Amino acid sequence: xxxxxxxxxxxxxxxxxxxxxxxxxxxxxxxxxxxxxxxxxxxxxxxxxxxxxxxxxxxxxxxxxxxxxxxxxxxxxxxxxxxxxxxxxxxxxxxxxxxxxxxxxxxxxxxxxxxxxxxxxxxxxxxxxxxxxxxxxxxxxxxxxxxxxxxxxxxxxxxxxxxxxxxxxxxxxxxxxxxxxxxxxxxxxxxxxxxxxxxxxxxxxxxxxxxxxxxxxxxxxxxxxxxxxxxxxxxxxxxxxxxxxxxxxxxxxxxxxxxxxxxxxxxxxxxxxxxxxxxxxxxxxxxxxxxxxxxxxxxxxxxxxxxxxxxxxxxxxxxxxxxxxxxxxxxxxxxxxxxxxxxxxxxxxxxxxxxxxxxxxxxxxxxxxxxxxxxxxxxxxxxxxxxxxxxxxxxxxxxxxxxxxxxxxxxxxxxxxxxxxxxxxxxxxxxxxxxxxxxxxxxxxxxxxxxxxxxxxxxxxxxxxxxxxxxxxxxxxxxxxxxxxxxxxxxxxxxxxxxxxxxxxxxxxxxxxxxxxxxxxxxxxxxxxxx
Numbered sequence: 001x002x003x004x005x006x007x008x009x010x011x012x013x014x015x016x017x018x019x020x021x022x023x024x025x026x027x028x029x030x031x032x033x034x035x036x037x038x039x040x041x042x043x044x045x046x047x048x049x050x051x052x053x054x055x056x057x058x059x060x061x062x063x064x065x066x067x068x069x070x071x072x073x074x075x076x077x078x079x080x081x082x083x084x085x086x087x088x089x090x091x092x093x094x095x096x097x098x099x100x101x102x103x104x105x106x107x108x109x110x111x112x113x114x115x116x117x118x119x120x121x122x123x124x125x126x127x128x129x130x131x132x133x134x135x136x137x138x139x140x141x142x143x144x145x146x147x148x149x150x151x152x153x154x155x156x157x158x159x160x161x162x163x164x165x166x167x168x169x170x171x172x173x174x175x176x177x178x179x180x181x182x183x184x185x186x187x188x189x190x191x192x193x194x195x196x197x198x199x200x201x202x203x204x205x206x207x208x209x210x211x212x213x214x215x216x217x218x219x220x221x222x223x224x225x226x227x228x229x230x231x232x233x234x235x236x237x238x239x240x241x242x243x244x245x246x247x248x249x250x251x252x253x254x255x256x257x258x259x260x261x262x263x264x265x266x267x268x269x270x271x272x273x274x275x276x277x278x279x280x281x282x283x284x285x286x287x288x289x290x291x292x293x294x295x296x297x298x299x300x301x302x303x304x305x306x307x308x309x310x311x312x313x314x315x316x317x318x319x320x321x322x323x324x325x326x327x328x329x330x331x332x333x334x335x336x337x338x339x340x341x342x343x344x345x346x347x348x349x350x351x352x353x354x355x356x357x358x359x360x361x362x363x364x365x366x367x368x369x370x371x372x373x374x375x376x377x378x379x380x381x382x383x384x385x386x387x388x389x390x391x392x393x394x395x396x397x398x399x400x401x402x403x404x405x406x407x408x409x410x411x412x413x414x415x416x417x418x419x420x421x422x423x424x425x426x427x428x429x430x431x432x433x434x435x436x437x438x439x440x441x442x443x444x445x446x447x448x449x450x451x452x453x454x455x456x457x458x459x460x461x462x463x464x465x466x467x468x469x470x471x472x473x474x475x476x477x478x479x480x481x482x483x484x485x486x487x488x489x490x491x492x493x494x495x496x497x498x499x500x501x502x503x504x505x506x507x508x509x510x511x512x513x514x515x516x517x518x519x520x521x522x523x524x525x526x527x528x529x530x531x
Contacts, residue, residue: 001119004393013516014173020503022212022215025205025437026208026212027201027204027208027295030200030201030204031201031434032516033260034193034196034197034200034420035193035197038192038193038196039189039193039505041189043486045185045189048472049185049294050182051130053175053177053180054136054148054153054175055136056393057100057153057173057175057177058136058139058146058153058155058244059100059139060098060144061098061153061155061171061173062139062140062144062155062157063094064097064098064171065094065155065169065171065273066096066141066157067171067176068090068093068104068169069157069158069160070485071090071157072087072090072106072167072169073088073159073160073166074161075090075124076108076114076159076162076166076167077159077166079303080148080487082106082108082114082115082167084114084115084122086117087106087114087115087462087467088116088117090104090106090115091104091105091106091116091117091118092104094171095117100173100175100176100508101164101171101172101173101174102152102173103116103117103118103121103171104116104117104169104170104171104172104173105117105121105128105169105170105173106159106167106168106169106170107128107167107168107170108166108167109165109166109167110127110285111128111168112125112126112127112128113125113126113127113128113290113315114167114427117177120341121126126151128156128168129154129170129393131145131146131147131154131155131170132135132145132147133145133146133147133148135148142158143157143158143165144156144157148175151174151175151176151179151328152169152172152173152174153172153173153174153175154170154172155171155172156168156169156170156171157169157170157530160390165469172394176528193315193469195320208216208495213451214236214238214243216235216248217234217235217236218242218245218246219231220247221234221235221249221403222249230253232248232249232250232253233250234246234249234392239352242368245283246484252462260359261366276370276529279340280302280336280340283309283340283343284310284312285311285312285313285364288313288481288508289313289315291386292513292514292515293386293387293512293513294384294386294477294510294511294512294513295480295481295510295511295513296313296323296481296508296509296510296516297480297481297482297484297485297508297509298311298485298506298507298508298509299485299489299505299506299507300335300506301452301489301501301505302504302506303501303502303504303505308327308328308329308334308336308338308339308504309327309328309338309339309450309452309504309505309506310324310325310326310343310506311324311325311326311506311508312324312343312346312347314346314347314351316348316351318386318387319385319386319387320383320384320385320386321383321386322350322359322381322382322384323381323383323384323448323508323510324346324350324381325378325379325380325381325398325449325450325506325508326339326342326374326377326378326379326380326384326398327344327377327379327398327450327451327504328342328375328377328529329374329375329376329420329507331445334372334375335504336341338371338372338375338377339377341367341370342363342367342377342379342421345362345363345366345367346363346381349362349363349366354396355383355392355394355435356381356382356383356392356393356394356435357394357433357434358523359381359394359436360379360381360394360396360418360421360433361426361429361430361433363379363421364396364398364421364422364424364426364429365426367421367426368422368424368426371421371422373424375422376397376420376422376423377420377422378395378396378397378398378399378421378422379395379396379397379398379410379419379420380393380394380395380396380398380399380401380448381393381394381395382446382448384510388439388441388515389439389440389441389512390438390439391412391437391438391440391446392435392436393416393435393436393437394416394418394433394434394435394436395416395418396418396419396420396433397418397419397420397421398418398448399448399449399450399451399454400413400414400415401413401414401415401437401446401448402414402445402447402448402449402473403444403445403446403447404444404445404447404448404473404477405441405444405476406441406443406444406445406477406478407442407443408441411470411473411474412436413466414436415434416433416434416435417432417433418433419432440512441512442454442512442513442514443511443512443513444511445473445477445484445508445509445510445511445512445513446509446512447473447507447508447509447510448507448508449505449506449507449508450504450505450506450507451503452501452502452503452504452505452506453469453492453505453506453507454466454469455503456492456496456499456502456503457497457499457502457504458497458499459497459498459499461481464492464495464496468495469488472487472491472492472511473488474489475487476488480508480511481510481511484509485507485509488507489505489507492505
């Protein structure tokens, strides 16, 4: 037995783990359905009856309370203050008229009881409990409240005299009629449910036994499966769903061995890709360089889990900063491996502090024998003098450097000659390579990118293009670098509108914030970038 079969066998469910009968489960299911249906029916019926009972109780209580609250108004504004004795008589009267009333009381505007059937509530200065609730607002008048709590109904009616509220009349009454309706409904529904279960379950059992026999045959076939040579021969020939299931299992078993091997291989590749992605995330810069003279910002978006774009910053103390942007011709894992190799070469050579053209020559020399035929790397390498603003750069077939100046309203596309890395021998490569240099002016922008930006296409197969790219940069050149990058990527995503990303995207921008010294006073002396 090979390792794959062992793993597959260990993951396959064992029959002894599934001892429950589907017939019993089906019976339980039917019983539960009956109970649920009857419960829902009972709930709806009960709700209707209870609502009617509640309204009857509430309306009766409201009518009684309103009739007594009318006569209580004049007693509240008598010359010597509220007539507590007569108000108590009113409270006792409503209790006598309605045996369901627990208590009745009259409260002043502060909620303190003036009269109550329990004189202790008045003596102790008790307050009428807050009665709130608008569930039956259609039977309530302005200022009235009705609240149901447990088996008690609470009512509060404003006491008005000449349209002015002078107090409140509160009543609490038993809602035993509601409880009686609820009890009767529950007994009725329960009785009907029991009768349906006693009749329905035996009939269901007979039907299930006959209709689910193919399940037993399918289960027996699965119990006999051999993980070293997976095959099934389930003898169910019915033309219904069971027959379809049995035949599907027979066919599926013949393909499981191949599928399992494919799955293991895909899992291995996926894990390797995940490791590669983690490595790439760790090696790309987490922060962008900045000081008083300049600020960098950028963004990277891989088309696949890992990509072939590469950017880096190499800091040489207080004097110089190298800026690298590269694009490997391959994507996914091959492109990422070439990117890693290129990064190691750059890092090893960069700290020797050579000019950009010399760096690219050496990278090409070391990369050429180690790169697969047909693959290549385009690269931009720039060196910034942090103090003077002198910028020297070279390009190995990479996109032009974009230089923007808002104050001068200028946009320049700076392109130097050069072949991609890994395509030509050192001699021809060196002869083709050119160097560019200039002095940055205050407010200058430098923008470098990979083809994933300008060559992106939308669903209509229209290309984003350089013209649109430059227009967006000009619209944003008054912003800070991170906002310029953010706006550009947002406009880019809006244009693409969900179309598949076919190439990695790298976009890096630098803003020079210091006024460069007068170059004429230096007699145009070239700054020496060499160590």
